[in-house]
Amino acid sequence: MVKNTTIYDIAREAEVSVSTVSRVLNDTAPVKASTRDKIMKVIEKHKFQPNALARSLIKKETGTIAMIVPDITNPFFPEVFYGANQEARDKGYTFFLCNTSGDDDRESEYLTILREKRVDGIIFIGGRINLANCPPELVQEVQEAAETIPVVLVNGNLAKTKFHRVYSDEAVGAALATQHLIDLGHRDIAFIGGLDFMTTTIQKVKAVKKTLEDQQLTLRKEWIQYGEFSIQAGRDLMNKLLDDSEHRPTAVLCVNDFTAIGAIKAASERGLHVPEDISIVGFDDSPLSTAVIPELTTVTQNTHELGKYAVERIFQINNGMPTKRTTVLTPKLIVRQSSGPAPVKRK
Amino acid sequence: MVKNTTIYDIAREAEVSVSTVSRVLNDTAPVKASTRDKIMKVIEKHKFQPNALARSLIKKETGTIAMIVPDITNPFFPEVFYGANQEARDKGYTFFLCNTSGDDDRESEYLTILREKRVDGIIFIGGRINLANCPPELVQEVQEAAETIPVVLVNGNLAKTKFHRVYSDEAVGAALATQHLIDLGHRDIAFIGGLDFMTTTIQKVKAVKKTLEDQQLTLRKEWIQYGEFSIQAGRDLMNKLLDDSEHRPTAVLCVNDFTAIGAIKAASERGLHVPEDISIVGFDDSPLSTAVIPELTTVTQNTHELGKYAVERIFQINNGMPTKRTTVLTPKLIVRQSSGPAPVKRK
DNA sequence: CTATTTCATGAAATGGGTTTCATTAATCTG
DNA sequence: CAGATTAATGAAACCCATTTCATGAAATAG
Numbered sequence: 151m152v153k154n155t156t157i158y159d160i161a162r163e164a165e166v167s168v169s170t171v172s173r174v175l176n177d178t179a180p181v182k183a184s185t186r187d188k189i190m191k192v193i194e195k196h197k198f199q200p201n202a203l204a205r206s207l208i209k210k211e212t213g214t215i216a217m218i219v220p221d222i223t224n225p226f227f228p229e230v231f232y233g234a235n236q237e238a239r240d241k242g243y244t245f246f247l248c249n250t251s252g253d254d255d256r257e258s259e260y261l262t263i264l265r266e267k268r269v270d271g272i273i274f275i276g277g278r279i280n281l282a283n284c285p286p287e288l289v290q291e292v293q294e295a296a297e298t299i300p301v302v303l304v305n306g307n308l309a310k311t312k313f314h315r316v317y318s319d320e321a322v323g324a325a326l327a328t329q330h331l332i333d334l335g336h337r338d339i340a341f342i343g344g345l346d347f348m349t350t351t352i353q354k355v356k357a358v359k360k361t362l363e364d365q366q367l368t369l370r371k372e373w374i375q376y377g378e379f380s381i382q383a384g385r386d387l388m389n390k391l392l393d394d395s396e397h398r399p400t401a402v403l404c405v406n407d408f409t410a411i412g413a414i415k416a417a418s419e420r421g422l423h424v425p426e427d428i429s430i431v432g433f434d435d436s437p438l439s440t441a442v443i444p445e446l447t448t449v450t451q452n453t454h455e456l457g458k459y460a461v462e463r464i465f466q467i468n469n470g471m472p473t474k475r476t477t478v479l480t481p482k483l484i485v486r487q488s489s490g491p492a493p494v495k496r497k
Numbered sequence: 498m499v500k501n502t503t504i505y506d507i508a509r510e511a512e513v514s515v516s517t518v519s520r521v522l523n524d525t526a527p528v529k530a531s532t533r534d535k536i537m538k539v540i541e542k543h544k545f546q547p548n549a550l551a552r553s554l555i556k557k558e559t560g561t562i563a564m565i566v567p568d569i570t571n572p573f574f575p576e577v578f579y580g581a582n583q584e585a586r587d588k589g590y591t592f593f594l595c596n597t598s599g600d601d602d603r604e605s606e607y608l609t610i611l612r613e614k615r616v617d618g619i620i621f622i623g624g625r626i627n628l629a630n631c632p633p634e635l636v637q638e639v640q641e642a643a644e645t646i647p648v649v650l651v652n653g654n655l656a657k658t659k660f661h662r663v664y665s666d667e668a669v670g671a672a673l674a675t676q677h678l679i680d681l682g683h684r685d686i687a688f689i690g691g692l693d694f695m696t697t698t699i700q701k702v703k704a705v706k707k708t709l710e711d712q713q714l715t716l717r718k719e720w721i722q723y724g725e726f727s728i729q730a731g732r733d734l735m736n737k738l739l740d741d742s743e744h745r746p747t748a749v750l751c752v753n754d755f756t757a758i759g760a761i762k763a764a765s766e767r768g769l770h771v772p773e774d775i776s777i778v779g780f781d782d783s784p785l786s787t788a789v790i791p792e793l794t795t796v797t798q799n800t801h802e803l804g805k806y807a808v809e810r811i812f813q814i815n816n817g818m819p820t821k822r823t824t825v826l827t828p829k830l831i832v833r834q835s836s837g838p839a840p841v842k843r844k
Numbered sequence: 845c846t847a848t849t850t851c852a853t854g855a856a857a858t859g860g861g862t863t864t865c866a867t868t869a870a871t872c873t874g
Numbered sequence: 875c876a877g878a879t880t881a882a883t884g885a886a887a888c889c890c891a892t893t894t895c896a897t898g899a900a901a902t903a904g
Contacts, residue, residue: 154860156860156861157861158861168860168861168862169862169863172861172863178862200860200861201859201860201861203859203860203861204860205860205861205862206861207859207860207862208861208862209861
């Protein structure tokens with residue numbers, strides 16, 4: 151591989167000092183027009199590309215931020231990344247994407263690497279750090295990192311810490327979805343999916359319960375089915391629900407779109423029609439939601455904004471601008487085809 | 498923000514020279530056990546994290562590679578990224594993910610940034626550079642980059658250039674899918690989706706045609722419908738096909754899973770059952786394919802391997818290991834629910 | 845016991861930029 | 875037109891590691 155041209159090569163050939171070349175490159179001080187032209191010509195001739203490493207070393211900023219995700223294969227994360235990346239470009243950042251694949255050591259491993267690489271900010275989305283029961287060592291580690299690097303937690307909730315956070319208010323979203331079903335005449339509403347120790351699950355269940363109770367309705371204990379977040383889990387949990395032919399809900403709220411799709415599958419495998427026989431509502435408004443038949447009624451989490459605000463926050467911190475520590479986005483209900491009027495009761 | 502500790506701080510406190518600290522850090526030369534211990538203690542005390550910028554500057558390697566994708570929101574790309582990222586971790590690389598969002602300048606913009614950041618390799622997947630009709634300026638630019646940085650093209654095909662390439666043989670995949678339909682008794686087969694100037698479309702159409710002709714069947718001109726790669730496009734194109742009630746295919750091959758899903762939607766909106774009335778086959782085996790009802794018969798592109806081999810190639814180039822310029826993966830057919838025996842003809 | 849390796853370590857150069865400080869030339873002020 | 879600014883540029887320090895070269899100490903060879 152060819153040796154890279156340096157600012158010294160340019161200076162020599164243009165018969166000026168490196169300082170002047172640097173000034174032309176960064177426009178940090180006035181340079182005589184004729185000198186500038188001469189330098190520019192040499193730069194273009196060699197297609198000179200200043201070494202960002204050297205620059206970052208002294209400037210103490212790399213123009214690089216990172217996002218640590220648990221599973222890039224889950225379509226929710228690419229959506230957030232998309233929004234983040236748009237904003238990052240505007241602000242002059244390039245993105246490291248670190249996929250932990252649910253591997254436990256991976257988070258702290260990446261954390262070390264990113265710190266060594268002196269990234270200008272780290273966004274955590276999902277993953278253990280965003281869990282209510284996150285191991286204290288990891289919290290400790292991330293907290294240490296946050297002392298030198300801006301850290302933003304997206305859609306998580308580490309209560310007693312004071313990390314920067316951006317999240318969408320899942321409780322509001324769940325309440326919205328619940329109310330939607332009530333308005334459609336449903337009285338027998340169930341909730342499925344999500345691990346019971348994860349914030350995202352806990353908050354939703356709480357909100358569903360509250361919304362129902364506010365209107366003298368109850369969420370039966372047997373109608374809360376916890377589990378994974380996958381299609382398969384959704385199918386299994388829905389089947390459990392349907393196995394009890396005695397008590398069968400007329401509507402099911404799901405922790406995310408994946409489980410909702412699984413639920414639809416389980417229902418249609420039993421010959422039930424959605425939404426005529428049973429209404430199903432998802433959460434996330436992932437690309438999947440318009441892919442299935444029937445299209446999913448779901449709650450949008452403003453995924454792009456989630457990413458956008460996280461990056462914006464990092465930018466503000468790095469530039470000494472005033473910021474709030476918490477940004478809350480309000481989810482919106484998106485009514486499509488999988489929810490409909492409650493079936494008439496035949497006693 | 499606190500000042501970072503440097504190797505000099507460590508050296509001073511441990512009462513040795515920086516060279517010795519460096520030796521301990523990198524294990525590049527023998528150090529007396531007692532000295533090593535003393536140094537390690539200081540390192541741990543300060544949680545010293547050596548500055549990767551300074552290291553990279555002199556080592557001329559950054560441990561960083563980049564992937565440039567046109568749309569991370571399309572589930573095909575996260576899958577490839579996933580495989581690439583696994584391999585990258587094994588080889589000690591961290592990943593920049595650059596999303597061009599189909600914005601034309603973005604590719605060359607990112608290219609410049611990545612070169613300045615001195616990444617150890619660049620993977621292009623999709624995007625203009627992989628088009629048969631890629632503008633020559635861009636080819637030129639990427640070629641220049643390839644002189645100093647290993648560049649690998651994934652699933653593309655810039656014929657006359659000699660870039661490193663990794664791709665799955667889409668022609669084989671399309672032939673596989675076609676044969677599958679023929680075996681099921683279908684004779685009236687159509688193809689929908691994909692822009693007609695994109696390699697991925699061209700190759701598939703060609704392969705479908707050839708497979709049919711080899712068995713004395715033909716692909717009617719009206720049954721090739723070009724368009725975008727989206728669900729909506731799939732729906733529209735399928736509707737066009739179905740509008741002609743005179744000639745109606747019994748099976749439809751789609752350029753990707755998105756369009757296949759759109760096609761299923763169009764069919765079921767008209768009361769047609771898949772696969773009883775019409776078979777539909779997708780391409781890519783994206784996560785979507787098991788999400789829809791019926792689950793999609795599709796062709797897997799070995800997405801993870803695609804990414805894996807691309808990273809492996811970069812690693813090999815950087816370490817002066819012998820490599821081939823081209824790696825071809827063979828797609829596999831995955832039969833699920835959306836394809837079935839051809840309906841009995843009622844003349 | 846002397847000669848030759850090997851071990852253990854430090855000083856200084858290097859990588860490729862940015863920035864401060866100093867100096868001279870050019871322009872402005874009154 | 876003298877004095878005060880401002881423009882234009884260069885020299886050198888700095889950022890923080892790695893690595894080469896040199897040197898003295900310890901270990902091995904003969």
